[in-house]
Amino acid sequence: xxxxxxxxxxxxxxxxxxxxxxxxxxxxxxxxxxxxxxxxxxxxxxxxxxxxxxxxxxxxxxxxxxxxxxxxxxxxxxxxxxxxxxxxxxxxxxxxxxxxxxxxxxxxxxxxxxxxxxxxxxxxxxxxxxxxxxxxxxxxxxxxxxxxxxxxxxxxxxxxxxxxxxxxxxxxxxxxxxxxxxxxxxxxxxxxxxxxxxxxxxxxxxxxxxxxxxxxxxxxxxxxxxxxxxxxxxxxxxxxxxxxxxxxxxxxxxxxxxxxxxxxxxxxxxxxxxxxxxxxxxxxxxxxxxxxxxxxxxxxxxxxxxxxxxxxxxxxxxxxxxxxxxxxxxxxxxxxxxxxxxxxxxxxxxxxxxxxxxxxxxxxxxxxxxxxxxxxxxxxxxxxxxxxxxxxxxxxxxxxxxxxxxxxxxxxxxxxxxxxxxxxxxxxxxxxxxxxxxxxxxxxxxxxxxxxxxxxxxxxxxxxxxxxx
Amino acid sequence: xxxxxxxxxxxxxxxxxxxxxxxxxxxxxxxxxxxxxxxxxxxxxxxxxxxxxxxxxxxxxxxxxxxxxxxxxxxxxxxxxxxxxxxxxxxxxxxxxxxxxxxxxxxxxxxxxxxxxxxxxxxxxxxxxxxxxxxxxxxxxxxxxxxxxxxxxxxxxxxxxxxxxxxxxxxxxxxxxxxxxxxxxxxxxxxxxxxxxxxxxxxxxxxxxxxxxxxxxxxxxxxxxxxxxxxxxxxxxxxxxxxxxxxxxxxxxxxxxxxxxxxxxxxxxxxxxxxxxxxxxxxxxxxxxxxxxxxxxx
Numbered sequence: 147x148x149x150x151x152x153x154x155x156x157x158x159x160x161x162x163x164x165x166x167x168x169x170x171x172x173x174x175x176x177x178x179x180x181x182x183x184x185x186x187x188x189x190x191x192x193x194x195x196x197x198x199x200x201x202x203x204x205x206x207x208x209x210x211x212x213x214x215x216x217x218x219x220x221x222x223x224x225x226x227x228x229x230x231x232x233x234x235x236x237x238x239x240x241x242x243x244x245x246x247x248x249x250x251x252x253x254x255x256x257x258x259x260x261x262x263x264x265x266x267x268x269x270x271x272x273x274x275x276x277x278x279x280x281x282x283x284x285x286x287x288x289x290x291x292x293x294x295x296x297x298x299x300x301x302x303x304x305x306x307x308x309x310x311x312x313x314x315x316x317x318x319x320x321x322x323x324x325x326x327x328x329x330x331x332x333x334x335x336x337x338x339x340x341x342x343x344x345x346x347x348x349x350x351x352x353x354x355x356x357x358x359x360x361x362x363x364x365x366x367x368x369x370x371x372x373x374x375x376x377x378x379x380x381x382x383x384x385x386x387x388x389x390x391x392x393x394x395x396x397x398x399x400x401x402x403x404x405x406x407x408x409x410x411x412x413x414x415x416x417x418x419x420x421x422x423x424x425x426x427x428x429x430x431x432x433x434x435x436x437x438x439x440x441x442x443x444x445x446x447x448x449x450x451x452x453x454x455x456x457x458x459x460x461x462x463x464x465x466x467x468x469x470x471x472x473x474x475x476x477x478x479x480x481x482x483x484x485x486x487x488x489x490x491x492x493x494x495x496x497x498x499x500x501x502x503x504x505x506x507x508x509x510x511x512x513x514x515x516x517x518x519x520x521x522x523x524x525x526x527x528x529x530x531x532x533x534x535x536x537x538x539x540x541x542x543x544x545x546x547x548x549x550x551x552x553x554x555x556x557x558x559x560x561x562x563x564x565x566x567x568x569x570x571x572x573x574x575x576x577x578x579x580x581x582x583x584x585x586x587x588x589x590x591x592x593x594x595x596x597x598x599x600x601x602x603x604x605x606x607x608x609x610x611x612x613x614x615x
Numbered sequence: 616x617x618x619x620x621x622x623x624x625x626x627x628x629x630x631x632x633x634x635x636x637x638x639x640x641x642x643x644x645x646x647x648x649x650x651x652x653x654x655x656x657x658x659x660x661x662x663x664x665x666x667x668x669x670x671x672x673x674x675x676x677x678x679x680x681x682x683x684x685x686x687x688x689x690x691x692x693x694x695x696x697x698x699x700x701x702x703x704x705x706x707x708x709x710x711x712x713x714x715x716x717x718x719x720x721x722x723x724x725x726x727x728x729x730x731x732x733x734x735x736x737x738x739x740x741x742x743x744x745x746x747x748x749x750x751x752x753x754x755x756x757x758x759x760x761x762x763x764x765x766x767x768x769x770x771x772x773x774x775x776x777x778x779x780x781x782x783x784x785x786x787x788x789x790x791x792x793x794x795x796x797x798x799x800x801x802x803x804x805x806x807x808x809x810x811x812x813x814x815x816x817x818x819x820x821x822x823x824x825x826x827x828x829x830x831x832x833x834x835x836x837x838x839x840x841x842x843x844x845x846x847x848x849x850x851x852x853x854x855x856x857x858x859x860x861x862x863x864x865x866x867x868x869x870x871x872x873x874x875x876x877x878x879x880x881x882x883x884x885x886x887x888x889x890x891x892x893x894x895x896x897x898x899x900x901x902x903x904x905x906x907x908x909x910x911x912x913x
Binding site for chain 2: 254258260428580
């Protein structure tokens with residue numbers, strides 16, 4: 147008897163658990179209104195409920211870099227407004243991310259499980275692999291011709307494939323060299339810094355300033371990091387000062403970082419370490435470590451550019467930087483006789499949409515994307531990432547900031563470049579970036595054979611892209 | 616045969632309540648251990664990314680490629696090196712520490728047991744964060760201490776020469792606790808008559824330890840050796856936190872390579888093939904150890 151009871155209980159619990167795991171079904175409600183006077187029956191179907199899942203890269207509690215507002219609060223406002231205007235549309239928003247050296251395991255796992263979000267916002271390099279796997283909708287229908295004309299064509303081309311736009315870029319950041327101006331001025335070395343209006347300098351001028359301010363172990367001139375692929379743009383941008391040095395050749399469809407120009411660039415950088423001008427051991431650091439050295443004012447200048455707008459401002463506000471500390475953004479140095487370095491950019495952040503079965507839902511999603519990319523919303527999203535909007539009709543909130551006033555004409559004059567994106571993004575990008583991080587780690591070894599390291603990297607990277615389908 | 620099966624069925628039916636009680640455990644094992652293992656073995660014959668429905672059968676290609684892949688070779692070599700360095704060090708050190716703690720009073724024993732087990736409770740991630748600071752090249756405690764005796768700062772995590780040893784050292788700190796507990800328990804249960812007899816026979820402390828205590832501890836030593844070997848084969852979080860396998864793969868391991876291959880490069884087929892190689896490796900080593908164990912019990 148007891149056995150039977152136990153069996154029944156077990157089955158009941160199992161049934162309950164299985165029921166709990168089952169997909170909830172959305173029931174379409176039918177409202178029947180009877181007009182007794184006319185003796186007719188009218189069936190009014192309530193507007194179809196559309197549930198949209200929207201994921202934005204980030205973790206719980208992460209805030210906008212410009213205003214400090216929580217991303218969750220910001221998006222709640224934006225989404226509520228849209229939902230109010232579109233009854234029946236229900237947008238479920240989540241911050242989902244966790245960077246894992248170039249990918250996000252949340253999204254990968256969801257894709258592998260067949261339950262990706264409908265909408266995903268992230269850096270283009272993380273979105274691109276989903277596009278290459280044919281998992282994304284084209285977003286040409288999300289923007290009008292007028293919208294399209296407002297986009298920076300260079301940036302839009304990054305996310306446009308042969309069939310159309312696979313992700314809609316919103317903002318991008320500039321990777322200038324950032325200098326602790328106060329430190330130089332207090333040391334009476336302010337005149338060694340690049341001058342207005344272009345803030346360009348040669349590697350010789352850079353070396354002079356570097357040697358003058360260097361006072362290890364209390365204060366190093368600069369810092370590098372190579373432990374992971376994260377923010378490798380800040381290293382890659384050094385290539386711009388050595389014309390002819392590039393990572394990837396779009397025409398030849400191969401990696402070319404072992405050119406004599408790249409060897410020259412890397413040899414110069416290596417000499418900084420040999421001279422004791424950098425914090426020792428870049429291979430053991432990630433970009434977050436550099437934030438710490440910057441905040442503690444143990445480095446005088448470094449790559450990373452506009453990211454340090456937010457780091458410095460917030461640091462001074464929350465007391466993690468003991469002020470006063472004024473920073474100056476300047477261009478990366480270029481070798482004497484070469485033209486000034488093009489302004490580096492990090493990969494644009496963009497909206498993407500995973501494949502949809504329901505055309506009605508897709509139409510709503512595209513409409514929502516159109517709403518999100520409008521300049522007044524887009525510019526707030528971009529600013530939250532320390533970026534500028536990629537639409538030329540957007541009024542950037544820091545248009546009055548002298549650093550932005552400097553960077554825009556410089557970009558117009560000398561161009562902007564991202565060493566992955568400007569050359570076209572080949573497949574297996576994350577794996578190539580891992581190989582590049584390894585090459586950079588080897589490069590910082592005291593007895594590094596730079597040519598050999600770059601040859602090995604090129605061989606490996608070309609092998610990786612050869613495995614593409 | 617049919618009669619046997621019928622007999623088995625009857626046997627199961629007779630003990631159905633018992634089977635029902637153990638069913639959740641077995642179901643969990645099948646769902647979370649056996650099925651993923653079977654899927655991973657199957658996946659190793661495919662070229663598969665996160666878009667798992669687009670996978671393409673490639674037979675043994677992933678395995679062929681692995682054995683010509685320099686990074687895999689480095690990871691395999693390092694993994695074996697971790698086992699050869701960390702396991703004997705853990706077993707040896709924990710044994711010595713246990714032998715030193717055992718003669719102390721109960722209070723002292725409890726204190727030391729707690730102190731040595733604490734890192735195991737804290738976990739690899741927390742410990743690694745602490746060690747990140749200790750290893751820092753400019754303000755780390757270790758380089759500061761070395762500086763006091765006139766030794767130049769060392770790039771513990773940023774040099775191909777030291778990163779492996781730095782990771783091994785950290786792994787050692789939190790693998791010591793469990794064996795110490797086991798050895799202390801075993802020491803407390805040793806046959807006192809044999810130890811007393813050795814004293815009567817005139818054995819000194821060293822002789823008693825070497826000729827009586829250690830042989831009696833042999834089954835426990837082999838058990839610790841087997842579990843530690845399996846654990847060190849799977850070392851991952853310390854590498855992730857401290858070095859990310861670098862510089863230049865000098866501290867990477869097979870499990871870390873699986874993580875990178877699957878979750879960064881999104882090559883699930885290749886990652887599964889590495890997993891299968893690791894499985895075979897662990898199985899061989901464990902079988903060898905089990906044989907030794909069997910002999911020790913004879």
